[in-house]
Amino acid sequence: MEEKVSWFTATFMSSIGKKLVMAITGLSFCLFLAMHLVGNFFYYGGGSAFEGYSAHLHERLILLRLAEGGLIFFALLHVLFGGILYFQNLAARPKGYVMKKSVIRKTTPGGQTVSSRLQAYTGLYILVFVIIHLFAFTFVDRTAGGGLYRIVTTAFQDPLYAAFYVFSVIVVGFHINHGFWSAFQTIGANHPKYMPAVKVISMVYALIIGACFSSIPVFIFLSA
């Protein structure tokens, strides 16, 4: 009997379908990070500005929960499809001597480049970082310990914790640097005329994210 595969399954099980999911979810995270950064900058305005921004978000609880739900769903898709693509590429990798040659060329016939392999490792690191981050600042009792402003300030007064954050946001920057242009390539913006500009924008965006997110732990640590 002929087995029918739906359009949906066929699209999302194809390599380009999976890459499309990675691109859409990844670009959404870039948007989330830009909004998160704006929120973080309220820290420089002092305790009441920072607490005020957080309270403003939590007042719109339904919208916030919807956004959080979407973020979790996208994160699950990004990790799942990223993992599948990584192992598919790994399985397509040549062995032995051919492998050594392919490393020199920085590309394997399985289509996996050194930076796309690095992307899997930085992605895994970010997953662990985000879980630690959520337990530090989101799943906490904000009524105890003087509110979110005090919780963040106390955390980054510890030099090791501040260094861990700076390192982590640099890893996020590396992930974005490759992921951003790669996503644009997937969605079809890979015209030789525009790609160099897209790569520059990726690098600038990655630098902004890395530097601006790092500025808060560095600022708190230096003013401690």
Ligand code: HEM
């Ligand atoms: C120095 C850097 C960072 C600081 C100081 C910081 C601070 C915070 C704070 C205070 C919250 C709680 C906000 C609230 O509920 O009102 C939060 C939530 C969150 N942060 Fe960060 N963050 C940083 C970097 C990052 C990075 C790089 C990522 C992602 C790669 C990230 C992902 C998240 C997520 C997913 C949430 C939960 C959002 C929600 O539940 O609405 N953060 N962060």
